[in-house]
Amino acid sequence: MTDLKERIAAQLTAVRDRSLGYTAAEDDLLVRQHSPLMSPLVWDLAHVGNYEELWVLRAAAGITPLRPEIDDIYDAFKTPRRDRPALPFLRPTEARDYIGGVRGRVLDVLDAVDLADPDPLRRDGFVFGLVIQHEHQHDETMLATLQLAGRPGVVRDGDLPPGLSAGPEEVYVPEGEFLMGTDSLPWAYDNERPAHRVDLPAYWIDRLPVGNAAYAAFIEDGGYHDARWWTPEGWRWRQENGVFAPLFWTRDGGAWWRTRFGRPEPVPMDEPVQHVCWYEADAYARWAGKRLPTEAEWEKACGWDAAAGRARPYPWGEQDPTPELANLGHRAARPAPLGAYPGGASPYGAEQMVGDVWEWTATWFDGYPGFRAFPYREYSEVFFGKEYRVLRGGSWAADPAAVRTTFRNWDYPIRRQIFTGFRCARTASPEER
Numbered sequence: 001m002t003d004l005k006e007r008i009a010a011q012l013t014a015v016r017d018r019s020l021g022y023t024a025a026e027d028d029l030l031v032r033q034h035s036p037l038m039s040p041l042v043w044d045l046a047h048v049g050n051y052e053e054l055w056v057l058r059a060a061a062g063i064t065p066l067r068p069e070i071d072d073i074y075d076a077f078k079t080p081r082r083d084r085p086a087l088p089f090l091r092p093t094e095a096r097d098y099i100g101g102v103r104g105r106v107l108d109v110l111d112a113v114d115l116a117d118p119d120p121l122r123r124d125g126f127v128f129g130l131v132i133q134h135e136h137q138h139d140e141t142m143l144a145t146l147q148l149a150g151r152p153g154v155v156r157d158g159d160l161p162p163g164l165s166a167g168p169e170e171v172y173v174p175e176g177e178f179l180m181g182t183d184s185l186p187w188a189y190d191n192e193r194p195a196h197r198v199d200l201p202a203y204w205i206d207r208l209p210v211g212n213a214a215y216a217a218f219i220e221d222g223g224y225h226d227a228r229w230w231t232p233e234g235w236r237w238r239q240e241n242g243v244f245a246p247l248f249w250t251r252d253g254g255a256w257w258r259t260r261f262g263r264p265e266p267v268p269m270d271e272p273v274q275h276v277c278w279y280e281a282d283a284y285a286r287w288a289g290k291r292l293p294t295e296a297e298w299e300k301a302c303g304w305d306a307a308a309g310r311a312r313p314y315p316w317g318e319q320d321p322t323p324e325l326a327n328l329g330h331r332a333a334r335p336a337p338l339g340a341y342p343g344g345a346s347p348y349g350a351e352q353m354v355g356d357v358w359e360w361t362a363t364w365f366d367g368y369p370g371f372r373a374f375p376y377r378e379y380s381e382v383f384f385g386k387e388y389r390v391l392r393g394g395s396w397a398a399d400p401a402a403v404r405t406t407f408r409n410w411d412y413p414i415r416r417q418i419f420t421g422f423r424c425a426r427t428a429s430p431e432e433r
């Protein structure tokens, strides 16, 4: 096997171990719906196997369908999450057998395939990258389900570095063009393509994500009770839902507590805030005299190397993520303290842009100029428009395989169960330029 094939095989094994680990629970937990926002866990599990069958076995290798009668059950577009408990989905043992059978054939295909084949599904192993990233993304979704279900079994005690770095509150990004998106990263999705020049005025962006202490100050300053800080839609959302703090936070006397996978604990004030929706992030930014960064501002601050005239795949450069550079891959089931990764800083000095928490941006999810859907419209294109806001950077629950400077995630502005925080930005004033 070539190096690339070995890497693909290792990643396929790693992601499947992860999925099976999250679903190593009693059947009742797996078939039950824990929130109308989420699928039953065993639906996610068989869905990743069905997706793998559709794309690797049928589309890339032309193999006869194994179980065509279940395709509709696992088509995410046919049944919204809230209605999935009523589907006749495979029960846990059958689901594990099915995805195991698919995987065995996928490994045979990998063994035989020519990764230099010009077919865009096979070239550089794109279709394998597609299913590996897809499964990791569902694993992160399963973790969100397990957080909603209050299951402590996934809390891990992996060491995270202490929050050490000192530095300015904001870093400066001078005006000028940068290259957004990519033409060259082989496993990048259609929505990250094509690379294109974007010209931005000078701006400041927070060196670090907004922390729990700063967010608590917003709450204690009456931020949730002052319509000035909120957009009209955000204010309506806040009032209708009676929200006064991030999801999973409660007030006990003078202290903030949170529930993390079912365990109550004091809110660590030195961590990035998570479980806030776009409306909350946007209101906080206004209260702080700033705004959310646009998606382009976020990406430039994360990866643009102006001296070299090119974009980096990670803020620190080309090197794959390590535990010293970013908090990814579910090592400890929480974000690392602010300032834990000075070595992971971007060329402009922004830290923790990758890992810890997804970050809301001001931008609606849409296609880049010259966008072409690949391999199917439903991956990205059907979500374009003014319904979803872009999230960037990846959380502690995201795997390195599905995180990079150009990676784009998106969700409704009301969503809070995802592992999401934010940082703020502001346009540089004329005197600051």
Ligand SMILES: [Fe+2]
Pocket (backbone or CB within 6 Å): 047, 051, 076, 134, 138
């Ligand atoms: Fe999916």
